[in-house]
Amino acid sequence: xxxxxxxxxxxxxxxxxxxxxxxxxxxxxxxxxxxxxxxxxxxxxxxxxxxxxxxxxxxxxxxxxxxxxxxxxxxxxxxxxxxxxxxxxxxxxxxxxxxxxxxxxxxxxxxxxxxxxxxxxxxxxxxxxxxxxxxxxxxxxxxxxxxxxxxxxxxxxxxxxxxxxxxxxxxxxxxxxxxxxxxxxxxxxxxxxxxxxxxxxxxxxxxxxxxxxxxxxxxxxxxxxxxxxxxxxxxxxxxxxxxxxxxxxxxxxxxxxxxxxxxxxxxxxxxxxxxxxxxxxxxxxxxxxxxxxxxxxxxxxxxxxxxxxxxxxxxxxxxxxxxxxxxxxxxxxxxxxxxxxxxxxxxxxxxxxxxxxxxxxxxxxx
Amino acid sequence: xxxxxxxxxxxxxxxxxxxxxxxxxxxxxxxxxxxxxxxxxxxxxxxxxxxxxxxxxxxxxxxxxxxxxxxxxxxxxxxxxxxxxxxxxxxxxxxxxxxxxxxxxxxxxxxxxxxxxxxxxxxxxxxxxxxxxxxxxxxxxxxxxxxxxxxxxxxxxxxxxxxxxxxxxxxxxxxxxxxxxxxxxxxxxxxxxxxxxxxxxxxxxxxxxxxxxxxxxxxxxxxxxxxxxxxxxxxxxxxxxxxxxxxxxxxxxxxxxxxxxxxxxxxxxxxxxxxxxxxxxxxxxxxxxxxxxxxxxxxxxxxxxxxxxxxxxxxxxxxxxxxxxxxxxxxxxxxxxxxx
Numbered sequence: 001x002x003x004x005x006x007x008x009x010x011x012x013x014x015x016x017x018x019x020x021x022x023x024x025x026x027x028x029x030x031x032x033x034x035x036x037x038x039x040x041x042x043x044x045x046x047x048x049x050x051x052x053x054x055x056x057x058x059x060x061x062x063x064x065x066x067x068x069x070x071x072x073x074x075x076x077x078x079x080x081x082x083x084x085x086x087x088x089x090x091x092x093x094x095x096x097x098x099x100x101x102x103x104x105x106x107x108x109x110x111x112x113x114x115x116x117x118x119x120x121x122x123x124x125x126x127x128x129x130x131x132x133x134x135x136x137x138x139x140x141x142x143x144x145x146x147x148x149x150x151x152x153x154x155x156x157x158x159x160x161x162x163x164x165x166x167x168x169x170x171x172x173x174x175x176x177x178x179x180x181x182x183x184x185x186x187x188x189x190x191x192x193x194x195x196x197x198x199x200x201x202x203x204x205x206x207x208x209x210x211x212x213x214x215x216x217x218x219x220x221x222x223x224x225x226x227x228x229x230x231x232x233x234x235x236x237x238x239x240x241x242x243x244x245x246x247x248x249x250x251x252x253x254x255x256x257x258x259x260x261x262x263x264x265x266x267x268x269x270x271x272x273x274x275x276x277x278x279x280x281x282x283x284x285x286x287x288x289x290x291x292x293x294x295x296x297x298x299x300x301x302x303x304x305x306x307x308x309x310x311x312x313x314x315x316x317x318x319x320x321x322x323x324x325x326x327x328x329x330x331x332x333x334x335x336x337x338x339x340x341x342x343x344x345x346x347x348x349x350x351x352x353x354x355x356x357x358x359x360x361x362x363x364x365x366x
Numbered sequence: 367x368x369x370x371x372x373x374x375x376x377x378x379x380x381x382x383x384x385x386x387x388x389x390x391x392x393x394x395x396x397x398x399x400x401x402x403x404x405x406x407x408x409x410x411x412x413x414x415x416x417x418x419x420x421x422x423x424x425x426x427x428x429x430x431x432x433x434x435x436x437x438x439x440x441x442x443x444x445x446x447x448x449x450x451x452x453x454x455x456x457x458x459x460x461x462x463x464x465x466x467x468x469x470x471x472x473x474x475x476x477x478x479x480x481x482x483x484x485x486x487x488x489x490x491x492x493x494x495x496x497x498x499x500x501x502x503x504x505x506x507x508x509x510x511x512x513x514x515x516x517x518x519x520x521x522x523x524x525x526x527x528x529x530x531x532x533x534x535x536x537x538x539x540x541x542x543x544x545x546x547x548x549x550x551x552x553x554x555x556x557x558x559x560x561x562x563x564x565x566x567x568x569x570x571x572x573x574x575x576x577x578x579x580x581x582x583x584x585x586x587x588x589x590x591x592x593x594x595x596x597x598x599x600x601x602x603x604x605x606x607x608x609x610x611x612x613x614x615x616x617x618x619x620x621x622x623x624x625x626x627x628x629x630x631x632x633x634x635x636x637x638x639x640x641x642x643x644x645x646x647x648x649x650x651x652x653x654x655x656x657x658x659x660x661x662x663x664x665x666x667x668x669x670x671x672x673x674x675x676x677x678x679x680x681x682x683x684x685x686x687x688x689x690x691x692x693x694x695x696x697x698x699x700x701x702x703x704x705x706x
Binding site: 097143155160168173303 | 636646676678686693
């Protein structure tokens with residue numbers, strides 16, 4: 001079941017999947033389980049209604065209103081982009097996963113900080129270099145995994161530590177926040193949207209300069225190019241793909257390179273967001289890889305490869321961001337971040353079990 | 367063919383009669399590891415004359431003990447083709463519970479240790495049940511529980527640190543009460559447990575089942591092995607050993623316990639197991655290799671500091687060692703495949 005096109009539910013298919021004709025309730029239940037976007041939209045509505053109710057009841061420490069939601073999207077940008085990177089890698093199959101992605105963000109961020117902040121390279125050249133370095137670090141993963149057949153899990157765990165170590169050592173553990181870097185802060189400021197800007201709150205600029213282009217490019221790549229079809233093919237069954245003449249190793253290698261490139265772009269964004277290139281930008285706390293993988297799995301990406309959609313990942317990223325933003329308001333002080341851990345862990349375990357259940361019962365999500 | 371690694375004691379027609387063929391006590395990887403460790407110690411000994419002295423090697427053994435101890439459990443998990451990245455968070459929960467029991471309830475050490483081991487086993491059981499019965503890949507489940515356990519640990523911490531850890535823990539500490547014949551107690555206890563698990567894995571049918579599951583879980587199931595129970599057992603044992611390792615870790619620290627306990631422990635442990643020759647794909651590995659792997663990881667970490675290099679650089683070397691270990695494992699599998 002690798003189809004990624006939204007196929008309308010087909011009566012014949014519904015009939016053979018249970019013997020007798022399912023009632024409307026059963027059909028709705030199945031639709032919720034197999035259409036991940038539907039489930040996510042329902043969850044999103046639940047979270048929004050629940051938090052808004054709490055907000056009106058005065059249980060939150062601040063207002064949970066459209067302005068707050070729009071501002072919190074600033075955190076959704078890196079998460080969604082890294083989740084898309086994980087989408088590419090996980091879809092490529094054979095246990096594909098990239099644990100090193102947070103370290104790549106840290107290391108490329110430091111490289112970007114050094115060339116732009118300390119050596120004074122122009123922004124465009126520095127961004128280009130960051131993307132190249134990200135791609136190179138991803139290529140190290142890709143060569144080991146796709147060409148040499150290393151298991152992705154342990155390989156990217158090893159490179160996670162190697163890259164993190166380099167990011168910490170490269171500038172003696174000191175962040176870089178020269179005026180050059182600080183001026184990048186405007187990248188993430190909020191802007192009004194023209195024409196309809198009066199009716200909706202201001203949205204962070206990064207959504208338009210970073211997230212939307214990335215989403216469009218990744219979607220086009222997966223749905224409208226030969227490469228995308230090949231990626232799903234090798235993820236579903238790489239032996240069959242080999243016999244069909246798909247260059248399996250090269251296709252899989254490119255998935256890791258692209259993940260690295262995306263991490264490089266995120267590094268630039270995160271540097272702007274904090275107005276400083278931090279050596280632990282992608283690795284502090286539990287790092288960025290864990291939420292990225294959680295979002296990908298929540299978005300319906302099958303950990304076994306070959307299944308996953310951009311829209312699901314995007315919805316999952318927004319859901320996690322708004323849930324986190326709400327949790328932060330529910331508690332005074334530091335407690336909120338702890339309950340975010342709880343929510344993230346519970347969501348990951350729950351949706352992994354759900355994915356496993358739907359795969360066995362209905363042949364997977366669409 | 368992903369045959370189990372250590373060749374079974376008897377094979378094919380020879381099973382009925384003929385001499386029982388005993389597998390060698392040490393495998394090739396372990397000899398190589400011993401050589402690498404010896405070379406590293408010699409090099410470090412020349413570079414910093416203080417390295418090859420009891421005053422420098424004893425702390426090394428004390429640092430190795432928790433990594434090696436958890437590694438013993440992790441060997442079971444990885445041999446059965448699983449993984450557990452939540453051990454660091456488990457250690458945090460066990461550590462804070464033990465510390466608070468000792469400081470606030472004045473519980474005697476043996477009882478506190480028992481509670482710690484039990485709490486660890488319960489957390490391991492959570493992992494094991496979710497993985498074995500939920501049929502989800504272990505990395506995803508343990509990534510999730512990593513967060514859950516960390517939440518629990520931080521909730522119990524409440525304030526930032528636990529202060530005034532009593533001197534009863536000195537039996538596992540760095541000082542004079544913590545050693546017999548110059549060897550630290552924590553390392554001796556680890557060696558005893560490792561020996562027991564080594565024997566269990568090598569010589570008992572139950573132990574061999576782990577290799578069968580790691581080689582091919584479906585075939586093992588069809589051969590009548592209770593796969594789920596074995597998988598559950600592997601995670602429970604790991605959790606229980608984390609509980610004991612948490613006590614070693616508190617004992618080797620200061621009288622103050624902060625929230626960083628257990629951070630990054632999972633890497634050191636997984637690296638030790640993989641460097642020790644256990645295949646990440648499951649079905650091959652030994653406890654002895656894990657102990658040597660832990661020794662190598664800790665030697666690298668101590669060596670980097672003693673040479674005066676930035677301490678963060680040690681992760682780079684550990685990462686490279688893991689890649690090399692996985693590479694040799696793959697190479698070995700390819701040559702075996704060609705042989706057959």
